Amino acid sequence: MAVVGVLALQGSYNEHMSALRRIGVKGVEVRKPEQLQGLDSLIIPGGESTTMAKLANYHNLFPALREFVGAGKPVWGTCAGLIFLANKAVGQKLGGQELVGGLDCTVHRNFFGSQLQSFETELSVPMLADKEGGSNTCRGVFIRAPAILEVGSDVEILAECPVPSGRPSITIPSAEGVEYFADKML
Ligand SMILES: NC(=O)CC[C@H](N)C(=O)O
Incomplete structure (x- = not known):
């Protein structure tokens, strides 16, 4: 086992x-x-x-x-x-x-901001349905979450959570910014 x-x-x-x-x-x-x-x-x-x-x-x-x-x-x-x-x-x-x-x-490390900017959203993960059957979405819980800014060519991405373009990655986003981002995903 x-x-x-x-x-x-x-x-x-x-x-x-x-x-x-x-x-x-x-x-x-x-x-x-x-x-x-x-x-x-x-x-x-x-x-x-x-x-x-x-x-x-x-x-x-x-x-x-x-x-x-x-x-x-x-x-x-x-x-x-x-x-x-x-x-x-x-x-x-x-x-x-x-x-x-x-x-x-x-x-x-803290792409989305402080603890107060934590959020949940439904993520589309087509591979879940393809490989496991059932739903192709998964609830994403972003608690003071990091974001992946870049990946190497060998990394396979299973799900993506788009963010508004042009937002500088270092500044802490406003609550509205996160709401906008969450709305886009729902
Ligand atoms: N939920 C989390 O694990 C948050 C990670 C946190 N942002 C850190 O720097 O470690």
């Missing part, structure tokens, strides 16, 4: 562990480098990537995480987890933060 690791330093690791339990998959909380051994895949959850990076540094997890990603094992990063996996991040706190890397993309 496949064993899925969940990086359990900070953020929504409990929710991922319960989701794995619900579907009958064995999940293991990962806090130390040696706990990555023997895992088939890894989930890096959402949370706060700067804090998560500090904790990962404290536990000396970065080399083992890079080795895991480099070995080509499946790794799923949501929100802060995505930031961890990006080759490059912008909009970081002063002094920057360490990344695991491996996913050929540039992310903006």
Whole structure:
């Protein structure tokens, strides 16, 4: 039986562990480098990537995480987890933060603004219907969410969430801007 690791330093690791339990998959909380051994895949959850990076540094997890990603094992990063996996991040706190890397993309850490600009929207994911049957949409929950600004030619995009063109990526968007963006998606 496949064993899925969940990086359990900070953020929504409990929710991922319960989701794995619900579907009958064995999940293991990962806090130390040696706990990555023997895992088939890894989930890096959402949370706060700067804090998560500090904790990962404290536990000396970065080399083992890079080795895991480099070995080509499946790794799923949501929100802060995505930031961890990006080759490059912008909009970081002063002094920057360490990344695991491996996913050929540039992310903006807080693209949509502060916690108050968090939103949900229905995303079109045609591949869901093609491969899994059923609905071709998925509810996207954007909590102080990052955005992927650029991807390398080898990255396959499964869903896109368009933003109004011309908006500078570094400024924090107004509530109206986010409303406009959410309206476009509904
Ligand atoms: N929901 C999230 O994981 C938000 C990520 C957050 N913007 C960060 O910098 O880590």
